[in-house]
Amino acid sequence: MSQKKHPLGKGSSFSLDFTYSFWWNLILITVGSIIAGIGLRSLAVPYQFMPGGIFGLASLIFYKTGILSPGWIYLILNVPLFVFAWIKVSKRFFWYSAYATLATTGFYELINIPMHVDNQLYACVACGLITGFGSGVVLRSLGSNGGLDVIAVYLYQRFNIGIGKVYIIFNAVIFSLSFYELSLDLIIASLILVFISAMIVDKTLSLFNQRKVVFIISDKAEEISNDVLHKLKQSGTFIKGIGAYTKQERDILMTVVNNVQLKKLEEIAFSHDANVLFIVENTFSVVGSSFSKRKVY
Structure with missing residues (x-):
């Protein structure tokens, strides 16, 4: 297997030079915290939702005792x-x-x-969208x-225990405890909130990172x-392959592109060979080379 090097060398990764720098991290955390804070203060607590996680536990303690505020209880926990x-x-x-x-x-x-959202369902959906996006920005x-x-x-x-599994187990315990304090309608709304928030976190984490792995046989x-x-x-990268029917050896071109480049790549491939086999696979993350840097905590 041989690999073609990028003709521009490391210059193509210039846009990644700032990634994970000190100030970039502070910007992401600050912006994400503002968004998440607004969602929790404006929608989660006023409607007595359970956002899940440690803040969900802090909210449950606040609903039960009324001491301090969910924000301060969250900090102490x-x-x-x-x-x-x-x-x-x-x-x-x-x-x-x-x-x-x-x-x-x-x-x-x-x-x-x-x-001021009159409908409880609309409120939990909006809260999930806002807090999920804010949390996702911080996790970037x-x-x-x-x-x-x-x-987690x-x-x-x-x-190697999945982060999602940790949240599922913890939130299952929290929601079980909340049955003694909250109405069934609130618990269901909170479950919707947590589900939407988790989906938005995943979407935010994959934002600008999603790539397409393309195999071109021609x-x-x-x-x-x-x-x-x-x-x-x-x-x-060229991968050596052998045709199952012809038994002839041929090069398979593998490359990784983003969504914008995909259509251009398709046009390039079919302009050279009308009978090309163009295979596209979705990939969540590509780390290394001129793509995303490896995240090391």
């Missing part, structure tokens, strides 16, 4: 988790996550934008939203590769 992050994950992860938690608490307490950094994210990241790195693979290199400024 995070203290032992941050001690855990300092010891078990990394110092950098600790500082970024601690800042995210402080920012979320601060913005929750300081920013109050009333959102080298930190986290604090709370359950700290445990550790279990994922140490035991007798004109070399010519197509040259156009991919010079017109799309994209690298490619």
Whole structure:
């Protein structure tokens, strides 16, 4: 298997130079915390929803006792988790996550934008969209939203336990406890909120990162590769293959492109060979080379 190098070398990764830099992380965390704080303050707590995670537990304590506010309870509950992050994950992860938690608490307490939504279903949907997007923006950094994210990241790195599984188990416990405090309508609305929020987090994390893996089988693979290199400024890899029917050896061109480049690549391939076999696969993440940098907490 041989690989064609990008003709522009490392220059093509210029746009990635700022990725995961200190200030870029602070911007992501700050913006995400503002958005999440607004969603929690304006919709989750006024409607007594359970957002899930540690903030969900903080909300349940607030609904039950009325002491402090969900923001301050959330901050207090995070203290032992941050001690855990300092010891078990990394110092950098600790500082970024601690800042995210402080920012979320601060913005929750300081920013109050009333959102008068009469329908409970509409309110939980809107809350899920806002908080999910805010949380996703924070998770694009080298930190986290604090709370359950700290445990989830550790279990994922140490035991390869999926982050989603950790949330499912924890939220199942929280919602089980909430049956004694909240009405069934509120619990159902909260479940919808958590589901939508989780979906939006995934969409936000994959934003600008989704790629297409393309396999091009053609007798004109070399010519197509040259156009991919010079017109799309994209690298490619030749994989040796043997036709099942003809038993002839041929080169299979594999390349990775984004959604915008995909149509241009298709035009290049079929302009050289009307009988080309053009195979496209979705991929969630491509790390390395001129694509996304590997995230190390």
